[in-house]
Amino acid sequence: MTRLVPPAEWAPHAAVWIGFPSHPDLWVEDLEPARTEVVAFARVVHAEGRGERVLLVAADDEAATAAQAMAGDFAEIVVESFGDIWLRDTAPIVLSDGSARDFGFNGWGGKYDLPGDSDIGMRLATDRKLAVERCDWILEGGAIDGDGTGLVVTTEQCLLNPNRNPALSKMQIEQRLCNDLGFAHILWLGDGLMHDHTDGHVDNLARFVAPGVLAIPEAAENDPNWQVYQQAAAAAAAMPGISVVRIPSPGRVLRDDEIVPASYMNFYIGNAAVVVPLYGAPNDAAAVAALQALFPEREVVGLRADAILTGGGSFHCISQQIPG
Numbered sequence: 001m002t003r004l005v006p007p008a009e010w011a012p013h014a015a016v017w018i019g020f021p022s023h024p025d026l027w028v029e030d031l032e033p034a035r036t037e038v039v040a041f042a043r044v045v046h047a048e049g050r051g052e053r054v055l056l057v058a059a060d061d062e063a064a065t066a067a068q069a070m071a072g073d074f075a076e077i078v079v080e081s082f083g084d085i086w087l088r089d090t091a092p093i094v095l096s097d098g099s100a101r102d103f104g105f106n107g108w109g110g111k112y113d114l115p116g117d118s119d120i121g122m123r124l125a126t127d128r129k130l131a132v133e134r135c136d137w138i139l140e141g142g143a144i145d146g147d148g149t150g151l152v153v154t155t156e157q158c159l160l161n162p163n164r165n166p167a168l169s170k171m172q173i174e175q176r177l178c179n180d181l182g183f184a185h186i187l188w189l190g191d192g193l194m195h196d197h198t199d200g201h202v203d204n205l206a207r208f209v210a211p212g213v214l215a216i217p218e219a220a221e222n223d224p225n226w227q228v229y230q231q232a233a234a235a236a237a238a239m240p241g242i243s244v245v246r247i248p249s250p251g252r253v254l255r256d257d258e259i260v261p262a263s264y265m266n267f268y269i270g271n272a273a274v275v276v277p278l279y280g281a282p283n284d285a286a287a288v289a290a291l292q293a294l295f296p297e298r299e300v301v302g303l304r305a306d307a308i309l310t311g312g313g314s315f316h317c318i319s320q321q322i323p324g
Contacts, residue, residue, distance in 0.1 A: 005182035007096050007323045008148030008208065009269040010295075014324020015053035016270070017078070017124060018042050019085025020067045022059035026084060026311070033307035038085070039070045041315050044301050046074045047272035052321075057087060057124070059116065080123050083107075083114020086313055088203065089140035090117050091320035092125040092132055093181065098323070100125045100132040101180055103139040108198050109163030128322065135180045137173075138164040142201040142317055144177070147208040150184035151241070152177060157191045157200030187214075187239050189232045193261040194224045203316045204263040206232055209294045212241050217265060220251030220283055224259050247290045250281035255310065266314035267291060274298050277305035277314040
């Protein structure tokens with residue numbers, strides 16, 4: 001019997017939701033550069049029709065008009081109000097039978113409580129006419145990554161954080177991951193990246209690239225996250241059935257003299273292309289080459305994501321695939 005789980009990201013997609021920067025008061029001078037980076041990402045994912053259908057989600061009519069002007073005919077524009085573009089965390093998670101699960105959302109532990117984010121998942125599912133079930137606990141899509149077999153990886157820093165589900169124990173959270181998303185085996189890592197406002201989302205730290213194969217960064221010189229990577233690799237290697245591959249890290253990336261959670265792990269696996277965020281770091285090309293070796297049947301494309309990163313995330317964070 002086939003387990004009802006979210007398909008692995010490398011499984012075929014019918015479409016992908018991608019958040020389009022919509023609020024000038026949030027993005028300020030980064031609004032237009034972020035829009036340019038998002039559309040460039042969406043264009044590579046579409047791959048001139050060889051990839052997948054792109055659904056650019058705009059929060060209002062002004063943003064929708066801008067998205068249409070920039071994207072032309074390759075994307076469908078969906079207008080649904082939201083707080084910000086991080087649809088990996090707020091859009092529904094679609095399972096292998098085409099049904100969807102929508103979870104509670106509290107602004108990453110109360111940090112960013114923006115109107116529209118708590119119900120955008122249900123509205124997007126309804127717009128796609130998906131059978132959707134509401135699950136009564138807090139879970140963001142970027143906090144988990146599965147390999148399609150029932151194996152999922154997450155971090156204790158995020159899922160066990162008292163600002164998410166303070167009444168639930170680790171065992172109870174594991175049970176909910178099993179009941180609501182069909183997972184059978186859970187790999188717990190410890191902390192996520194330094195200065196990550198999501199409290200350590202795993203999609204910045206460790207990603208499945210094949211069944212049972214987990215990619216984790218290899219620390220660069222002066223890397224502020226070297227201990228995080230070391231501990232994650234050790235935890236993964238200790239779990240039976242998992243092999244670890246190492247991907248170069250961007251190392252210490254500064255914006256306005258502050259360390260930011262820049263990560264090549266925030267790549268998106270599309271039907272035709274794998275899109276990797278780049279930061280102008282020495283390991284940019286090496287990371288693309290390492291991922292190309294893991295995805296030989298797809299084109300691995302590196303794109304700058306500096307403006308998107310000012311909002312706190314990158315390509316994986318702004319997207320949520322619809323299997324099909």
